[in-house]
Amino acid sequence: MKKLGFIYLIPFLFAIAFLYFFNTYLNSELFHNNVNNNSDSSINYIENFQANQFYEDKFLLNFDSSKTIFMLGSSELSNSTEAIPYNFISKNFNTKVVGVGHAGNQCFSIYSQLLANESRLKDAPIVIILSPGWFESKSAKGTSSAIFLEYNSEWFLKTINKNKKDTEFTAYENKRVSRLYNEFNSPNLEIKLMNFKHRSNSSFIHKTVFYPVILADNILQNLKEKITSKRTVINSEIREPIKLENVQINWDSLFTSSKEEIIKNSNNNRFGINNEYYNVYIHGKTGKVEPVSEYFNQEIEDFKMLIKLLKKKKANVCFVMSPLNPIYCKNLNDLKPTINIIETEILSNGYNYLNLFETDTLKYDKAVLFDIMHMSEYGWYKIDKFIVENFKLTK
Amino acid sequence: MLPFSSFEFFIIMAMFIGTMVGAKYIFQKNYYKHILASLNLLFLFVIYPKPYHFIALILFSFLFTYLISDVFKIKKKIWGILILLLPMLLVKFNIHFDFYPFELNNIISFAGLSYASFRIMGYYMDKAPNEKMADIISYTNFLSFTPTLLIGPIDKYSRFKSSQDIGFFAINTENFILGWNTLIKGIAFKFIIAELIDRYWLNIYPDTSKEVLHMFNNMYSYYFYLFFDFAGYSFMALGIGKMMGINVPVNFTNPFVAVNPQDFWRRFHISLGEWLKDYFFTPLYMFLTRKKSLKKFPVLRQNIALIMTFLLMGCWNGFKLNYILSGTLLGIFSAVHNTYVIQCKKKGKDVFFGNMNPIMIKIISIILVFNTFAFALYIFSGKFPFLN
Numbered sequence: 001m002k003k004l005g006f007i008y009l010i011p012f013l014f015a016i017a018f019l020y021f022f023n024t025y026l027n028s029e030l031f032h033n034n035v036n037n038n039s040d041s042s043i044n045y046i047e048n049f050q051a052n053q054f055y056e057d058k059f060l061l062n063f064d065s066s067k068t069i070f071m072l073g074s075s076e077l078s079n080s081t082e083a084i085p086y087n088f089i090s091k092n093f094n095t096k097v098v099g100v101g102h103a104g105n106q107c108f109s110i111y112s113q114l115l116a117n118e119s120r121l122k123d124a125p126i127v128i129i130l131s132p133g134w135f136e137s138k139s140a141k142g143t144s145s146a147i148f149l150e151y152n153s154e155w156f157l158k159t160i161n162k163n164k165k166d167t168e169f170t171a172y173e174n175k176r177v178s179r180l181y182n183e184f185n186s187p188n189l190e191i192k193l194m195n196f197k198h199r200s201n202s203s204f205i206h207k208t209v210f211y212p213v214i215l216a217d218n219i220l221q222n223l224k225e226k227i228t229s230k231r232t233v234i235n236s237e238i239r240e241p242i243k244l245e246n247v248q249i250n251w252d253s254l255f256t257s258s259k260e261e262i263i264k265n266s267n268n269n270r271f272g273i274n275n276e277y278y279n280v281y282i283h284g285k286t287g288k289v290e291p292v293s294e295y296f297n298q299e300i301e302d303f304k305m306l307i308k309l310l311k312k313k314k315a316n317v318c319f320v321m322s323p324l325n326p327i328y329c330k331n332l333n334d335l336k337p338t339i340n341i342i343e344t345e346i347l348s349n350g351y352n353y354l355n356l357f358e359t360d361t362l363k364y365d366k367a368v369l370f371d372i373m374h375m376s377e378y379g380w381y382k383i384d385k386f387i388v389e390n391f392k393l394t395k
Numbered sequence: 396m397l398p399f400s401s402f403e404f405f406i407i408m409a410m411f412i413g414t415m416v417g418a419k420y421i422f423q424k425n426y427y428k429h430i431l432a433s434l435n436l437l438f439l440f441v442i443y444p445k446p447y448h449f450i451a452l453i454l455f456s457f458l459f460t461y462l463i464s465d466v467f468k469i470k471k472k473i474w475g476i477l478i479l480l481l482p483m484l485l486v487k488f489n490i491h492f493d494f495y496p497f498e499l500n501n502i503i504s505f506a507g508l509s510y511a512s513f514r515i516m517g518y519y520m521d522k523a524p525n526e527k528m529a530d531i532i533s534y535t536n537f538l539s540f541t542p543t544l545l546i547g548p549i550d551k552y553s554r555f556k557s558s559q560d561i562g563f564f565a566i567n568t569e570n571f572i573l574g575w576n577t578l579i580k581g582i583a584f585k586f587i588i589a590e591l592i593d594r595y596w597l598n599i600y601p602d603t604s605k606e607v608l609h610m611f612n613n614m615y616s617y618y619f620y621l622f623f624d625f626a627g628y629s630f631m632a633l634g635i636g637k638m639m640g641i642n643v644p645v646n647f648t649n650p651f652v653a654v655n656p657q658d659f660w661r662r663f664h665i666s667l668g669e670w671l672k673d674y675f676f677t678p679l680y681m682f683l684t685r686k687k688s689l690k691k692f693p694v695l696r697q698n699i700a701l702i703m704t705f706l707l708m709g710c711w712n713g714f715k716l717n718y719i720l721s722g723t724l725l726g727i728f729s730a731v732h733n734t735y736v737i738q739c740k741k742k743g744k745d746v747f748f749g750n751m752n753p754i755m756i757k758i759i760s761i762i763l764v765f766n767t768f769a770f771a772l773y774i775f776s777g778k779f780p781f782l783n
Contacts, residue, residue, distance in 0.1 A: 004572070141497065182397065182444050182506070192401065199441070209441045212410065213403045292496040 027227045044086040045077065045099040048150040049113075056153060059100070059113065060120035067095045067242045069391060072110050073129030075103035076322055076375055083258065083380035085127070085387055093245050093393050097127075104147035106134045107302035108176055112148065114309060115169050116156035116234065121313035123239045125391055128306075129383075130321045132357055133373060135299050135338045137290040142176070142298035145183035157190035158221070159234050161197075169312075172305050174198035189221045247394045251385050258378040262367040271327045272366025274376075282328070287372065289324070291334045294341060304345055311349050318352040318390045320383055323364070325372040332359045354386040396442050397506050398545045399585070399631055407442060411541065412638045419563040427562035427640065432532045435539040443544075445505040452482060452508070453538050456515040461528050468524065472678075475519055483512040487713065507545045509711065511538050513670055518552040520674045533559060540641060542632040546625075548646040548666035558642040565640035578634025585627025592620040602778040610780065614773040621772060622650065625664065650768075654760040656729040659768055667708070676704040694737055701733060702726030709775070717782055721775035728767055 019026070041064040046052050049059075062068045071077065071085055077099040080087060086099040100113075110128065114121060133139055163170050177191055178198040184191055193214065200210035268275045273282055294300055310317050321339065326332040339357050346353045356379065358364045368379040375383070388394060398404055411434045418430045440446045456479055463475040477484075486504040495502065514537065518529070529537070529552060537555045558565070596616040600609035629646035636643035650663035660668035680700040683689050689696050702723065709722020738746045748756045773779055 138497065141501075187401070192403065195396075196403075202441075205437070206441050209407070209410075209437065213406055216403065216406055290496065296496050 044090050044097065045080060047078070047102050048105075049100075049153055049156075050150040053153060056155060060117045060124045060126075061237055063096060063098060067125070067240070069095060069097045069125040069127060069242070069387065071097050071099045071127040071129065071387075072105070072113075073099070073101045074105045074131055074134070075373075076129055076131065078102045079370075079374060081377055081380060083254075083377040083384065084375075085380065085384050088380070088384050089387060089393070092249065093247055093388075095242055095245065095391070095393055097387070101151075104144060105151060106139065106143045106147070107299055107306050108143040109148050109151045111302060111306040111309060112152045112160070112173060112176075113156065114306070114313075114315075115163070115166070115173055116152065116159045118163065118166060118169075118309070118313055119234055120237070121310070121315045123241070124315045124317075125242060126310075126315055126317040127383075127387055127390075128317065128319050130303075130319055130342065131373065132289075132321065132324050132335055132339060135297060135303075135342065136292060136335055140292035140297045140299045142302050145180045148177075148180065149184070154188045154190050157188070157194065158225075161190055161193055166312075169305070169309055171198070171201075176302070189217050189224065193217050193221070242391050242393065244392060245394055249385075249388070249394065251381070254381045255378060258376070258381055259367040262370075262376045262378050266366070271325055271372075272364075272369070273325065273328070273372065274370050277371045281371075286330050287328055288331050289329050289335045291338055294338070297338070300338070300341060303342060307345055307349050307351075310351075316391070318354075318386070319346050320354045320386065321357045322373070322375060323356040323358055323368055323379075325369055326359050326361050326364050327366075328372045335359075352386075352390045354383065356382070397444065398541060399628055407438070408541070408635050411438075412635070415563075415566055415639050419566050422563070424563055428532050428536055428559050431536050431540075431559070431639070431641075435536055435541055438541045438544075439539055448503070448505040449507065449511070449539060449544075452511055452515075453535055455482070456511075456518075456538070457528075457531060457534055460515075460519050460522065464519070464522055464524065465528060470524075472520065476516060479515050479519055480512055483508055487711075510543070510545070510547050510549060513547075513549045513667075514538055514552070517549065517670060517674060521552060529556070540636070540643075542635040542639070542641075543643055546628045546632075547664075548629055548632065548644050549670045550644060550666065554644065555641070558640075561640070563640065565642070566638075570637050570640070574634045574637030576634070577630050577637060581627045581630030581632075581634055583627075584623045584630060589620055589623035589627055592616060592623065596620075603780050603783065605780045610773075613778050614769050617776045617778060618769040618772050621776070622647070622663070651765060652761055653764045653768075654757055655764060656725075656732045656768075659764055660729075663768075671704050671708060675707055676700050679703055694734060697733055698730035701729040705729065712775075715777070717774055717777045717779065720782070721771050724771045724774060725768075728771065 043055070043063070046055050049056050060070060069085075069089070077084070077086075082088065084099070086097040089095065089097045101110075114126075160170055160173050174194040174197050177194040181187065181191070181195040187195070196210045196214050196217065200207045200214065262274075263272075265276075266272050266274050266278070269278045269282065269284075271278065271282065321342065324332055324335075329335075336359050339355075343353065343355060356368060367376060368382065370376040370379075396404055396407075414434060415430065418426070422430070436450075439449050443449060459478050460475070463469050463478065469475060482503060486500055486508060490499045492499060518534075518537070522528075528534075533556055534552075536559060537550065537552050540550075540555070543550060597613075597620050599616070600606075600612055602613060604610065604613075626647035629643075633643040633645065644666055646665050648662045648665070650659055653659035653662050680696060683696040683700055689699075703726070705724075705726030706719065706722045708725070709718040709720070712718040735747060745751075745756070748759070751759075774782065777783075
């Protein structure tokens with residue numbers, strides 16, 4: 001007993017005493033609030049929130065005095081050109097467009113970002129650039145865990161965990177996080193809570209087993225919140241409608257000049273692909289899409305939930321389906337049923353939709369893409385026009 | 396939640412240990428294996444990510460072991476091995492079917508499959524033709540004992556069963572303290588030392604760097620990281636096992652002071668070394684001994700069996716160049732040492748060190764083994780830049 005006390009009890013008491021006296025010092029050393037306020041209100045493009053945490057506060061709000069439209073999407077947004085809406089519209093109108101996303105930012109990642117900011121969703125002007133690539137091959141498995149974390153910080157996830165009113169949406173979030181759970185390396189407490197909450201709903205036994213675990217995580221999270229975060233809930237603001245502006249854009253002239261430029265630079269191949277890109281990557285090769293049936297297609301399920309969330313929260317949203325090059329992708333027609341499902345979902349919910357996806361090689365406008373899947377200047381001008389008309393920026 | 400993946404696992408384990416202790420006072424000496432099976436199944440069904448996969452594997456292996464050995468009495472063990480390893484082989488070969496758009500791996504693979512397959516094979520190989528099948532409860536406990544579910548050590552059924560048969564008697568203050576100490580050691584290894592190495596040493600230089608000093612740094616840091624991470628897991632499993640009344644075999648005993656390859660495998664991942672020796676090296680060596688063409692070459696037979704054994708170990712991790720090459724290298728180390736030992740015996744003197752001071756021999760041997768194994772494991776890690 002003496003040995004027991006000497007080996008275990010004294011060190012235990014010593015540890016308690018150490019933690020008690022050095023509590024404040026240890027906390028300040030170990031936990032930092034990394035979020036600073038070096039935000040630049042003139043920024044038009046946010047690659048992700050992980051490297052730009054200070055913009056999380058402004059997501060779906062007006063970035064500066066001008067009204068802000070948020071354009072969410074994946075790899076298309078990474079290539080900043082003059083015609084891309086976050087440059088073109090922001091330059092020509094008082095209304096600003098902010099792009100959020102890079103490759104892999106698919107439906108579930110967007111769903112989660114929007115659910116975290118659900119209080120800001122009502123009338124929020126949003127454009128979602130869908131890519132056919134999300135719904136085929138391995139991408140059809142849905143957003144990857146790494147990408148999910150790039151856009152959904154602990155703060156965003158905490159807001160979802162605290163959301164008690166949107167049970168259907170939070171349950172879906174929990175289910176999806178639970179499916180990804182084993183891919184997360186050292187998941188944060190919010191991710192753990194989502195997984196455990198989802199698992200605990202399976203039966204009374206699950207609830208009982210997970211009860212102490214959820215309780216412990218909640219206690220830890222509350223402690224952590226006290227130590228680290230100055231940020232509380234995500235606030236909404238009274239949103240004023242986007243104003244009509246007295247701006248004249250000669251779309252026909254823009255279309256003609258940009259199309260001529262694209263055709264001039266893609267004349268060494270029959271695909272309509274930029275010459276340089278063709279020489280480096282294509283060399284006459286063709287590709288194939290790998291359609292995934294709706295039954296196995298996680299991305300379609302995520303998309304349907306995204307639409308449901310946007311509808312419930314009355315967001316002012318419109319969609320663009322970007323094209324794939326049908327001359328390069330030999331079996332693009334096989335992807336048509338999947339794209340039709342997406343289209344039906346959008347239109348049946350009354351949202352405006354610009355579909356640039358074309359499987360007919362004769363009807364396909366070769367100038368719309370720069371390579372096999374990314375928009376050319378001409379393609380972006382088409383989207384600019386769609387956004388301007390959808391949000392009624394000008395007459 | 397996977398075993399040892401987060402602190403919540405330890406909360407669950409505390410509940411399990413509490414239940415076992417409580418059960419001891421309620422049931423005295425009965426129902427130990429039943430309570431243990433209930434907890435193991437509870438973990439599988441409620442907490443484990445793919446519960447039905449594991450249960451299916453238990454039932455599949457039990458049924459097929461029974462059919463192969465008791466009903467059809469197939470004498471050639473190789474057929475039984477292939478059938479019992481089928482789930483693992485399907486995962487390793489990355490098969491793709493038309494009805495499913497992704498790789499089959501997405502459906503059938505699950506954490507712990509490899510270790511369970513090792514245990515299944517061990518049981519099948521050990522089972523004598525007329526020996527009665529294990530009772531399903533003990534067999535379930537053997538394969539699904541929560542602390543060893545994910546990453547071993549690779550136990551033997553007979554050893555596990557004898558430990559299980561001690562029952563509630565093994566749950567006592569002495570074992571609890573022993574288990575607690577081992578658990579703390581494991582936690583310190585895995586969550587403090589391995590974590591510190593991972594954060595502050597392992598990634599100082601990029602894996603792609605071909606500068607000699609960078610490569611040495613990456614080699615040693617990975618070796619230490621692998622040891623502390625893996626040994627940490629094993630000690631935690633051992634500690635919790637002890638507190639629940641099961642003796643889990645020791646898997647690591649300071650491999651850094653090994654003096655030869657044989658000694659190394661008695662210290663590093665001991666259960667894997669023993670498994671390979673019992674179920675692959677020995678049968679293979681016996682098979683080669685029966686070959687007429689090799690009858691006159693006993694050393695060659697041993698060396699072929701050694702290299703093949705370690706090659707198998709490499710391939711078990713996956714059919715990738717780094718695994719195959721590191722397995723071959725480990726096999727060559729053992730074959731070289733084996734030849735050296737035989738030559739020393741034959742000539743009655745140390746053919747390499749001669750009359751050197753034994754302490755010096757030991758120091759040189761430790762340095763040699765430490766560096767050669769660090770190099771083989773560096774290749775194994777996939778970080779060796781000349782293979783990428």
